[in-house]
Amino acid sequence: MSLALLSTLKPTSMKLKVNDKEVETRATHLSLFFQEQDFPTTGIAVAVNQRMVPRAEWDSYALNEGDNILIIKAVCGG
Secondary structure (H helix, E strand, O other), X not given: OOHHHHOOOOOOOXXXXXXXXXXXXXXXXXXXXHHHOOOOOOOXXXXXXXXXXXXXXXXXXXXXXXXXXXXXXXXXXX
């Protein structure tokens, strides 16, 4: 984890549900969550609490204790 990322994280963790699995994070915003979890961000769509979050809002979208995040990955093929 980079120093720049560490400086933007909360001092304590909170629990979120990500695709029905409980995850602890110190990230304050959606984009930081993906960085912290080292999660690939290409080819995905994200909803928080059943609301789609456009990629342009990830940097400013604040996370809260108990948020329910759904990550949908696009796949090619038929």
